[in-house]
Amino acid sequence: MSTASTAPILPADLAPLVAPPAVHDWGADTEPGVIVVHSCTTLGVTLVVHLAGEIDHFSAAPLRAFLASAAADGCTGLVLDTSRVTFCDSAFLAVIEWWPRHGRRLRLTNRSRAVMRLLHAAESVQRLPARPTPLRAATS
Secondary structure, eight states: OOOOOOSOSSOTTTSOSSOOOOOOOOSSOSSOOOEEEEEEEEETTEEEEEEEEEEOHHHHHHHHHHHHHHHHTTOOEEEEEEEEEEEEOHHHHHHHHHTTGGGOEEEEESOOHHHHHHHHHHHHHHHSOOOOOHHHHHHO
């Protein structure tokens, strides 16, 4: 016995006649960002990288792997040109905080507006006084 049918799942009066209008929400992105290494050169043991695009949780992972490979190959200096970075979040901070460990040098050049905004936000958070947690306030 076959129950195959060619009837539509929804009756015609309930199925939309036209596609719903596209909604443009300029809030958070629904897709991962894309970071591009626009150019990359070495000057001795210093790696010079020109980045372009968006650096978020997803796109920072390949960047981190790229820099880890450079560090494993003996690069001890890193110059990041971020003039073409259009968005970055705490994942970029994690990458640039990771590099200077073990005596490596880091220099950010041509900082884009997005990078400057992130660095200023991170700096202002570091200047905030420590607030007592509810547990610490209850025990003092």
